[in-house]
Amino acid sequence: xxxxxxxxxxxxxxxxxxxxxxxxxxxxxxxxxxxxxxxxxxxxxxxxxxxxxxxxxxxxxxxxxxxxxxxxxxxxxxxxxxxxxxxxxxxxxxxxxxxxxxxxxxxxxxxxxxxxxxxxxxxxxxxxxxxxxxxxxxxxxxxxxxxxxxxxxxxxxxxxxxxxxxxxxxxxxxxxxxxxxxxxxxxxxxxxxxxxxxxxxxxxxxxxxxxxxxxxxxxxxxxxxxxxxxxxxxxxxxxxxxxxxxxxxxxxxxxxxxxxxxxxxxxxxxxxxxxxxxxxxxxxxxxxxxxxxxxxxxxxxxxxxxxxxxxxxxxxxxxxxxxxxxxxxxxxxxxxxxxxxxxxxxxxxxxxxxxxxxxxxxxxxxxxxxxxxxxxxxxxxxxxxxxxxxxxxxxxxxxxxxxxxxxxxxxxxxxxxxxxxxxxxxxxxxxxxxxxxxxxxxxxxxxxxxxx
Numbered sequence: 375x376x377x378x379x380x381x382x383x384x385x386x387x388x389x390x391x392x393x394x395x396x397x398x399x400x401x402x403x404x405x406x407x408x409x410x411x412x413x414x415x416x417x418x419x420x421x422x423x424x425x426x427x428x429x430x431x432x433x434x435x436x437x438x439x440x441x442x443x444x445x446x447x448x449x450x451x452x453x454x455x456x457x458x459x460x461x462x463x464x465x466x467x468x469x470x471x472x473x474x475x476x477x478x479x480x481x482x483x484x485x486x487x488x489x490x491x492x493x494x495x496x497x498x499x500x501x502x503x504x505x506x507x508x509x510x511x512x513x514x515x516x517x518x519x520x521x522x523x524x525x526x527x528x529x530x531x532x533x534x535x536x537x538x539x540x541x542x543x544x545x546x547x548x549x550x551x552x553x554x555x556x557x558x559x560x561x562x563x564x565x566x567x568x569x570x571x572x573x574x575x576x577x578x579x580x581x582x583x584x585x586x587x588x589x590x591x592x593x594x595x596x597x598x599x600x601x602x603x604x605x606x607x608x609x610x611x612x613x614x615x616x617x618x619x620x621x622x623x624x625x626x627x628x629x630x631x632x633x634x635x636x637x638x639x640x641x642x643x644x645x646x647x648x649x650x651x652x653x654x655x656x657x658x659x660x661x662x663x664x665x666x667x668x669x670x671x672x673x674x675x676x677x678x679x680x681x682x683x684x685x686x687x688x689x690x691x692x693x694x695x696x697x698x699x700x701x702x703x704x705x706x707x708x709x710x711x712x713x714x715x716x717x718x719x720x721x722x723x724x725x726x727x728x729x730x731x732x733x734x735x736x737x738x739x740x741x742x743x744x745x746x747x748x749x750x751x752x753x754x755x756x757x758x759x760x761x762x763x764x765x766x767x768x769x770x771x772x773x774x775x776x777x778x779x780x781x782x783x784x785x786x787x788x789x790x791x792x793x794x795x796x797x798x799x800x801x802x803x804x805x806x807x808x809x810x811x812x813x814x815x816x817x818x819x820x821x822x823x824x825x826x
Contacts, residue, residue, distance in 0.1 A: 494569025594618030704807030740815020741773030
């Protein structure tokens, strides 16, 4: 079992090997300092400490030599491991993942900064990036990189933070019940944001979207929680509305604490019935405005003034592959290919730019995953919406047949392919200068490669 005392860090340092060894009650001796922590041997650098996790496809223990060649200094390995050390200091533990989480929990417990946890079915990364831009001038902050929000990457994020940040912006993802609760145990949020609750991951929840809402609501169990910013529709779930004793701040509808209104190309926020200043934003899609509104609610809770928010909002940029506009060969591509849920796909279809006069809108789609019993109807819903919003459908994989059937039932035509290269060739034959093309699908399809 780990020791009781947490690990103290100076800014830029990640502790010493001796401290780590003592934490895991090992009698190993070393004066070396740790420069970083990693779970991917390709990210090891001089001074790295590697966690040899066993996955479904690969075993981290098979990559110890690469870590050593990259001048890593240590690795946490399974207690049964009897292979070579390759010059690394090996710390044998009962379970490498649990040890990673325990170490991160101990390190974070000693820090003074406040944690902002962001969860929900859609919009977590965009909300985090927006929030970072709005807060970075006022606070020394750390934000989790990319979309790292899993049981492995969240604790890894914390270990690689410098430690003296005032705010930690952390995405908290999940695919099953109890995973958000584990995030909360490792890094108890002081503030939370819950975005839209959707059908994502319902494959793993017999009670469907209600189960998803309950699992997302585990963030409200944080003993440190002061306030939670919650999308209005999410408050319809009793597992969220009645959970937790913190202040709950709603956003997204006229009856919410925070609501956004448009005046031509400008917007203003109504804050508890009182309108704020009128200003421009660098985007107009409804789902992006919802992400922004959540950030405004939290920024106001943290004490930011309207002048600061409006000025900083001009610098907001979308994360890669999230409703990203790419012009190629005179065609406007909307690259929203990072992932797809029914809710995010419908939002994208409802916010597309218009093609040039006399031109068309095309929709390239890869099936949505982990929807369970809701899968077929969710895909048909997307097909019906696509028929209203677009002129031509190009799909990847048999899982898209319900989409294609619903689309064609409206009197329109489409194409279904089984490999990405053939689809790409057909797309660039079909699309013409002046057209708009939406690219959307599950992350595993890698549809962004169409633009490479």
